[in-house]
Amino acid sequence: MNKDLEEVALQFRKLPGIGVKSARRLAYFMLERPQEEVDLFLDTIRHARSRVCYCSTCCNLATSDPCDICSDDRRDHSIICVVEQPQDVTAMEQSQEYHGLYHVLHGVLSPLDGIGPEQLKIKELLKRLEKNDVKEVIIATDPDTEGEATAYYLSRLIKPSGIKVTRIGRGIPAGGAVGYTDGITLAGAVENRKEI
CATH class of the missing domain: 3.40.1360.10 (Dna Topoisomerase Vi A Subunit; Chain: A, domain 2)
Incomplete structure (x- = not known):
């Protein structure tokens, strides 16, 4: 494999939930894109990163301090x-x-x-x-x-x-089936039951 391609794949592997195969697939995808698309992708990330901060009240990512949620009356x-x-x-x-x-x-x-x-x-x-x-x-x-x-x-x-x-309550997700639900989730569902 090309050394440059491996370097790009290595950067993608730093993202959460991205394994070796996914990282390589993303690296191939990005390197096959037209230069304008790659530039736009990188510029978008740079722009967002330069504007994002942490809200000093709630510690959430925000573009203002305090964030929109904390400042909403x-x-x-x-x-x-x-x-x-x-x-x-x-x-x-x-x-x-x-x-x-x-x-x-x-x-x-x-x-x-x-x-x-x-x-x-x-x-x-x-x-x-x-x-x-x-x-x-x-x-x-x-x-x-x-x-x-x-x-x-x-x-x-x-x-x-x-x-x-x-x-917060725990239990069986909407559309879930009791027979296919793990024991911990079922225990939470029983513990958090409500009267109907």
């Missing part, structure tokens, strides 16, 4: 939804069901990977809770081992302040 400022990553904010917003504020941790506790509370935006969250009239914190970390550990850790830090701490 129509949102409920008494509720903060804590998420792992910026893309989780996008997912929550697409649901169109949540109208409060957010706080992005930029990861979860993972001692095996060397990620402790100091590597996350937990200190920033606690400062927000001291300053503002927050009544509820919704913890929306993933329902995996690290996400659950992070949720438990945060709830232990926040509850003594008298702020209500809740966890």
Whole structure:
């Protein structure tokens, strides 16, 4: 394989979820594109990267500080939804069901990977809770081992302040079948059941 092609593939491998084959496929694709398309692609990334910053309030990626969500007076400022990553904010917003504020941790506790509370935006969250009239914190970390550990850790830090701490519900996804659902998801579905 061409050395330049391998160098491009190596850069694509740095992206999350991209393995060796996908990286090579992307490298071939980009190097076969007309120069104008490649230039536009690179310029778009450069332009976006030069404008993006972190919101000093919620730690989300933004193009202004504070971000559009934090500065929106129509949102409920008494509720903060804590998420792992910026893309989780996008997912929550697409649901169109949540109208409060957010706080992005930029990861979860993972001692095996060397990620402790100091590597996350937990200190920033606690400062927000001291300053503002927050009544509820919704913890929306993933329902995996690290996400659950992070949720438990945060709830232990926040509850003594008298702020209500809740966890997003878990269960069988829409269109899912009980017979094909894993045990952990089923346990969450039973635990979070509602009266009908």
